[in-house]
Amino acid sequence: METQIDRFFNPSELETVSKAAVISEDLVNSYYKLSSGQWLKNRYDIRTARDLTSHERVDGPFAQVVKYEGQKADVPLGSSRFSLYTVCLQDPAILGTVTVQPSIHLLPFLVYVLVHELVHVVRFLQFHHRYEHTSEASMTLAEERRVHCLTYGILAPVALEGLKQVFDFFEQWRIDHGQ
Numbered sequence: 001m002e003t004q005i006d007r008f009f010n011p012s013e014l015e016t017v018s019k020a021a022v023i024s025e026d027l028v029n030s031y032y033k034l035s036s037g038q039w040l041k042n043r044y045d046i047r048t049a050r051d052l053t054s055h056e057r058v059d060g061p062f063a064q065v066v067k068y069e070g071q072k073a074d075v076p077l078g079s080s081r082f083s084l085y086t087v088c089l090q091d092p093a094i095l096g097t098v099t100v101q102p103s104i105h106l107l108p109f110l111v112y113v114l115v116h117e118l119v120h121v122v123r124f125l126q127f128h129h130r131y132e133h134t135s136e137a138s139m140t141l142a143e144e145r146r147v148h149c150l151t152y153g154i155l156a157p158v159a160l161e162g163l164k165q166v167f168d169f170f171e172q173w174r175i176d177h178g179q
Helices: 011-032 091-100 106-125 141-155 163-173
Strands: 044-047 063-071 081-089
Touching: 011 106, 011 141, 044 106, 063 106, 081 106, 091 106, 106 141, 106 163, 141 163
Parallel strands: 044 081
Antiparallel strands: 063 081
16 A cells, blocks of 8 residues: 555646646746746756656655756757756655645645746856755755845746645745855
8 A cells, every 4th residue: 555655646646746837937037037938948847756767766855956068969069968866756745744734735836846946947047056966955045045035036926826835835944044
């Protein structure tokens, strides 16, 4: 029997992931005022735990961003290289949280998590923070706090039922404890 701890998103939950991705992409694009040429569409991918390789799975965080280097197949020159970021959703951590925290609903939680990860991607692409093959768990506390504050700033004006409970859940990440 599959336990909650190792459960993957079911088909209905995957639809919620897709809906959250559309909402999150739109919000991040609007916040950063990215033109269609600048937008991330072809610079990142979102995958759920069922499709992750072993190095893309982590314990603890709800998601992590992994950077890959790509190159156009028909262009052998190094100048055609590009970065591709994969947002690796950790289904067991997400589902475990919405199960034990009945006030937190899946859609607003996923929107927060995805906006947070897309802010990381934008910051990497715009060189505001350097990607160094580290997991979300080992990212600097200051950078994580900064991204949580940006995430809150993007989502605060959004009318989405259940978002306040998600803000409350992540509140400690926006507070500077003098560290």
